[in-house]
Amino acid sequence: KYSDLLLSNIDSKLYILIDDDYFYPNDFEKYLTPAREIQIIKETMPTKFDLTNGAVIYTGSPGGFNSSASDNGYKFEFLSNGEQKPIAKTTDGKNVYRITPDYYADGVTGGCLIVFSKEGEPYYYASQIPGTWISNDGSGSWVPAGYDLDIIWNDEYKNENIYLPYVSGGCGGHDCTDIISADDIGSMDKLVIAGKTKSGEAIYVPRDQINNQDVIYRYDRWTDYSNQGERGDIETFVAKYKVPLFYWKDGFGNWVRYVESSVQPQGECGKPVIYLYPEQNAKVHVQLPDFINVTVSDPIYPQGGWNVLAHPNGQLDYSDGNTYGSLFWEGIGVNYQTPATGFVVKNGEVESFLDKTLTEYGLNTTEKTEFMDFWVPLMTDSPYYRISFLVEDWNQAAPLFVSPKPDTYIRIFMDWEKLDAPMDIQAPTINPPERQGFTLVEWGGSLKK
Numbered sequence: 001k002y003s004d005l006l007l008s009n010i011d012s013k014l015y016i017l018i019d020d021d022y023f024y025p026n027d028f029e030k031y032l033t034p035a036r037e038i039q040i041i042k043e044t045m046p047t048k049f050d051l052t053n054g055a056v057i058y059t060g061s062p063g064g065f066n067s068s069a070s071d072n073g074y075k076f077e078f079l080s081n082g083e084q085k086p087i088a089k090t091t092d093g094k095n096v097y098r099i100t101p102d103y104y105a106d107g108v109t110g111g112c113l114i115v116f117s118k119e120g121e122p123y124y125y126a127s128q129i130p131g132t133w134i135s136n137d138g139s140g141s142w143v144p145a146g147y148d149l150d151i152i153w154n155d156e157y158k159n160e161n162i163y164l165p166y167v168s169g170g171c172g173g174h175d176c177t178d179i180i181s182a183d184d185i186g187s188m189d190k191l192v193i194a195g196k197t198k199s200g201e202a203i204y205v206p207r208d209q210i211n212n213q214d215v216i217y218r219y220d221r222w223t224d225y226s227n228q229g230e231r232g233d234i235e236t237f238v239a240k241y242k243v244p245l246f247y248w249k250d251g252f253g254n255w256v257r258y259v260e261s262s263v264q265p266q267g268e269c270g271k272p273v274i275y276l277y278p279e280q281n282a283k284v285h286v287q288l289p290d291f292i293n294v295t296v297s298d299p300i301y302p303q304g305g306w307n308v309l310a311h312p313n314g315q316l317d318y319s320d321g322n323t324y325g326s327l328f329w330e331g332i333g334v335n336y337q338t339p340a341t342g343f344v345v346k347n348g349e350v351e352s353f354l355d356k357t358l359t360e361y362g363l364n365t366t367e368k369t370e371f372m373d374f375w376v377p378l379m380t381d382s383p384y385y386r387i388s389f390l391v392e393d394w395n396q397a398a399p400l401f402v403s404p405k406p407d408t409y410i411r412i413f414m415d416w417e418k419l420d421a422p423m424d425i426q427a428p429t430i431n432p433p434e435r436q437g438f439t440l441v442e443w444g445g446s447l448k449k
Contacts, residue, residue, distance in 0.1 A: 043117040049090040049125065055251025057096065057113055057125040076100060076114070087252070090115065096125070099176075111166065111177030111256070126165070126176040127250035129197055129258070134162050146261030151203055153195035159242040163258040177250065178257045184214075185247060185255060194243060204247045209238045218244050218263045237263075269334055269398075271374055272413070272444030274327040275367060276310040276406075279438055284310045286327060287401040294331040301329055305401070314366075326370075330447070336397040339415055341428035342388030350379045353387070361389060362410045362432030363443065371443050375414065378447075382418035386425060389414055400442070407437025414445035 048058045076084045076097045086095035099112040113125045131147035146162035153159060165177045185191065190212075191204040206212035219237045238244065245259045269292075276284055287305030288294065294301045299318050306327055309317040316324040345353045351372060358368040379385055390397070394413040410433060 043119060043121075045115070045117055045123050049092075049094070049096070049115060051088045051090055051096065051251065053088055053251065055088070055127055056130075057115075057251070058128050058130070059123070059125060087113075111179045111254075113176070124176065127252060127254075127256075128165050128177060129201075129248060131163075149258075150198045151195050152198065153203075153243075154193070157194035157205065157243050161241060161243060161260045161262075163246075164261050164264060165256055165258050178259075179250075179254045180247075180257050182255060191247070194246060197248070201248065205243055205245070209244070210234050214257070215244055218259060222263045269329075269331055269413075270445050270447035271328050271330055272398075272442055273367075273370065274400075275314050275325075275441040276308070276316060276327075277314055277435075277439045277441070278310050278312060280312060282310055282404065282438070284308055285401075285403045288329065288331075289399055289401075292329075292331045292334060292398065294329050296330040298328055299324060325366075334398045336390060336393055336413075336415075339388035339390060339393070339428075340426070342386055342415075342425045343427060344419065344422045344425060345385045345387055347380065347383055347385070350385060350387075351376050357389075357430075358412075358443075360430045360432065361391075361412050362435070363412075363441065367441055367443060375445055379416070382420075384419035384422055385416055386419055386423060387414060387416045388425075389428070400440070402440060404438065406440040408433050408435050408439040409442075410435070410439065411442040413443070416445065 048056055050056055076099060079085045084095075084097055087098050088096040090096060094115050097114045099114060111126055113127070114122045115125055116122055129147075129149045129151065131149035134146060134148050146164045148162050185204075190207050192207045193202045194205040195203045197203065206215060209215045215238065216234065219234045222237060241260050241263065243260070244263050245257060248256050248258065250256050274286060276286075278284065285305055285307050288301070299306065299320060299322065307319065308324075308327070311317075314325060316327065318324060343353065343357070354372050354376065355368065358371055363371065390413040391411065394411055395409070398413075400411075
């Protein structure tokens with residue numbers, strides 16, 4: 001009945017890999033009680049692995065593990081015989097695999113490593129500098145989160161910054177590391193050693209930070225939240241952070257770029273709303289990917305995802321006794337590449353544009369009205385707007401795990417920016433699916449921080 005169960009034949013014994021948060025209690029009893037002779041196991045994976053080459057890899061997800069046995073989209077390097085090619089081994093004999101660059105829509109260069117549990121479940125790891133994860137304060141205002149790294153800084157560069165080793169964009173970042181080429185950094189004489197890790201590895205910063213294109217890129221996208229959004233010149237920026245970014249060589253000899261958390265060009269995923277329309281009343285499970293840090297949700301997003309009783313008219317009955325018209329969440333952690341296609345819309349014409357375009361993307365009157373009620377008031381203070389919609393890219397960036405699986409998905413996510421003047425951009429081709437069978441609809445957009 002549940003397609004997401006993973007059955008493995010290990011040592012001639014049958015094991016069933018489950019997540020007990022996935023089941024309603026009565027389902028759990030119904031399906032497992034008659035089979036008491038079956039052993040229910042799940043390997044406990046460590047937060048780090050020592051490798052035989054002397055390197056150490058850590059969990060790629062800051063708050064814990066990021067794993068999904070349901071995701072079969074991983075692309076690995078392969079040997080000539082078609083087998084996956086491990087790039088290293090852990091000291092206890094597990095293979096370590098690198099995800100190939102073409103797995104990522106944003107073109108990052110393979111910082112994600114995968115180690116499989118003995119049940120075949122993939123877990124993200126990465127070669128990183130050790131440190132302590134500092135989360136935001138949960139106050140509802142945007143507070144940066146990142147790693148307090150184990151670095152001994154030279155006096156000139158000493159700072160109390162927290163850093164992220166991965167690409168940030170869209171409404172968050174991927175969980176691994178931002179590997180860049182030596183060509184991106186330039187000649188070594190343009191770098192200076194600013195400190196060392198506790199194990200003695202050098203930390204490099206641009207010798208001339210003010211004129212470094214990598215630093216300038218962050219400055220151009222920086223907002224000084226401590227000064228009511230007003231910012232000074234780039235000299236002020238560098239003086240404030242001392243080390244806005246730095247470079248380090250990981251355990252495989254790759255250059256990794258670390259960026260100060262406050263200067264990441266980060267936005268939050270704003271009110272993605274999920275509607276469910278089964279053909280008949282059905283218990284439905286909806287789970288977000290582990291890498292999303294949910295900051296707001298209604299109903300409250302529990303560990304393991306929502307379980308609702310969905311009706312054909314879209315009504316959702318929840319275990320708190322309340323009835324909902326949709327599921328919504330806001331959060332950080334999704335990364336995507338800014339779309340190359342879109343529309344330029346004049347101020348004052350946003351509502352009429354959305355009314356027409358959302359219909360073309362397949363939203364009905366209720367969904368379209370709720371979309372515009374949320375977004376139109378946020379888009380009134382600029383002469384023009386660049387408005388783009390992610391469809392397939394959004395499915396890849398923020399996959400939903402839904403059971404039973406819908407027959408039709410209509411998912412769109414709006415990426416937009418304010419413009420002082422019109423820009424040239426190619427309009428997309430819009431091909432909305434026809435609503436057939438159990439239909440899931442989701443809309444959302446990027447909140448600008």
